[in-house]
Amino acid sequence: MSTYYATKAEGCLLLHQGAAALADVEAAGIRIDGRRLQANIDRVSRKISNIREQLKQSEVWQVWEKTYKHKANMRSRSQLGTVLFxxxxxxxxxxxxxNDTRTKGGRYRTDAHTLSLVDHPFVKRYLSCERLEKARATYLLGIQQETHNGYLHPSFNLHLVRSYRSSSDSPxxxxxxxxxxxxxxxxxxxxIARPNHYLIESDFSKIEVCISACLNKDPELLRYMRDPTTDMHRDIAAELFQCEQSEVTKQARDCAKGNFVFAQFYGDWYKHCAALIWQNIGSQKLTLADGTPLKKHLATKGIRTLGSCQSGGRPASGTFERHVQRVEDWFWNERFRVYNERREQWWMDYQQRGYFDLITGFRISGLYNRNDVINYRIQGPAFHCLLWALIRLNRWLKKKRMKTKIVGQIHDSIVADVAKSEREAYLAKSNKIMTQELPKAWPWIIVPLKVEAEAAPLGGAWIDKETIS
DNA sequence: AAACAGTGCGCG
DNA sequence: AAAGCGCGCACTGTTT
Structure with a gap:
């Protein structure tokens, strides 16, 4: 029986130093263009009113008012569901x-994905209006509310997330x-950047997959992470779409990446993946590189329908569902066999002990399901790489009495407001810390780490950032 | 009026 | 056997 500990010394130190560094980040704040913000609020508010007026001309709104009288509220999804369906x-x-047409509370499901499948002009407009509402209320007004003297100071927390990632609030x-x-x-x-500064965002590329490979030591995953000429998502797409690697378009690759590779890594299963991909093929009109529609191509391979995707049901032969089941089997039992064995071992160990450890020095005990146990072990340490780098970078900036300040952090990226004269030094140092000093400090990192840096124009806005070659 | 549950949506 | 991980925030509709 090992001694109980909540957190090892390394973990403790990381959180202490991390909290101190993030306090500096919060204190620095990020500069806000208040006039632009107000102009954008006005603009989007006008746009919302216009769309609302149009929506009120629709027959749908007539039915809506008849049904709900003075309680009719266009923001109510519950009312919308009742009116439409x-x-x-x-x-x-x-x-x-x-599929479940109802939510667990018994209301009609009315999320954007579901509604996008309804072919009605009202619904299309409604969705675009809701997108604007989200932008206005959560973001523009949220930012305005929290901005003081031209600066926004979001909080960054290290004590709230079950996987020992960070979170951010207010806003x-x-x-x-x-x-x-x-x-x-x-x-x-x-x-926007401070006067005569650049906003620069440095992103750890593919950090979760890199960390995953370091922990499960799967030879194939390691190979993908070590050899930049290989492309895991393209290869898996070729299997999913039954074609040559050279026939995989970027869109088809991204479809495989989002709806299969990452989904599988996070613990999804073939029935759900098959449905997602099939819908994607249709809605995005995916093709092979030569323009052949993917559905047409799959038909030549004997795959013409999705299949029922019923949980518990055996997929019928000749369905896409059956095909994805085969790909899933190949994915875990051949291509990433070692990864698969390792995640089973992680799950077994947790069930026996009642806790699991992160490699960065944290013990997580309590009730968790299989996916949690597998995912936290990757998600936490991937963020800790970023946090470690942020601590060093911040320390360096202070020690050198530089004007540059770190102003934010987004799980795998650092946002800094970089003085014009310090740009090159900042880029060199951040790159060195993230790709060289970190793997030296943590020898369990056994794949090369890469950073992608983007910079906005001098004194310019975050939206205008461009990749630095 | 305040608190709560439910739903939905933005990001990694 | 179960069936994608982690958050924060706004809004509706109900309960306290």
Missing amino acids: KQMGIPHPLSIGP NFQNMPRHNPWIARLVRSCF
Whole structure:
């Protein structure tokens, strides 16, 4: 029986030094363009009113008001579901197949993914309006509320997350819009550098996969992480779509990456993956490199339908579901066999002991399911790499009495407000700490680490950052 | 009025 | 046997 400990000395030290460094980050704050922020709030507010007016012309709104009278509220998803799928009798898009058309509370499911499958002009407009509402309320107004004297000081916490990652609040700096270009610009154009400074974001590339490979020591995963000419996602896409690697388009690769590789790594299973990918092939009209539609191509391989994807049911032959089941089997029992053995071992060990340890010096005890046990062991240490680097970088900036300040952190990236004259020194030092000093300090890191740095123009906004070659 | 549960959505 | 991990925040609708 080993001695009980909550956290090893290394873990303790990391959190103490991390908290101190993040306190500096919070105190520094990130500069906000207040006029731009107000202009964007006005702009998006006008846009929302316009769309609302249009929505109120629709027959859907007539039914809505008739149903709910003075309580009719366009922001209510629960009302929307009842109006569309009950009052108007529009078939719920998930009613085909085994999917849950209702949430656990018994309401109609009305999230964006579900509604995007409803072919009705009102619904399309409604969704675009809700996206704007989200941008306005959570982000623009949230930022405005927390901005003081032109600076925003988000909190960064090390004591709230079960996997020993960090979180951020007031406002949450770690979920500012990025994927939707229009919304991203609306919000990120308000974050600006100090005068004569650059906003620079340094990102650990593929850090979770790298850490995963270091911990499970799967030879194939290690090979992918060590050889930059290989591409795991492309290879898996070729299996999923039954084609040559050279026929995989970027879109098809990204589909495999998001809906299969990462999903599988996080503990998803083939029935769900098959449904996600099949829907993606259709909605994105995925093709082979020569333009052949993927569904047409798969048909030549004898795969013409998705299959029922019923949990408990055996997939029928000739279905995509059956095919993905085979790929899943190949993925875990051939390609990443060692990884698979290791995660089973992690799960068994936890069940016997009632706790599991992170390699960075933390013991996690309590009730966890299989996926938690596997994922936390990777998620936590991946963030600790970033935290370790942030501590060193901050220390260096202070010791050298530099004007540059770290102003934020997003799990695997550091955002800094870099003085013009310190740009080159900052880039060199951050790169050195992240890719050289860290693996030296933590010898269990046995794959090369890579940083991707992006910089915004001098005095410019976060949204305009561009990759530094 | 405040607290709570439920739902949905933004990010890694 | 179960069936994707981690957060924070806004809003609706109900309960206290």
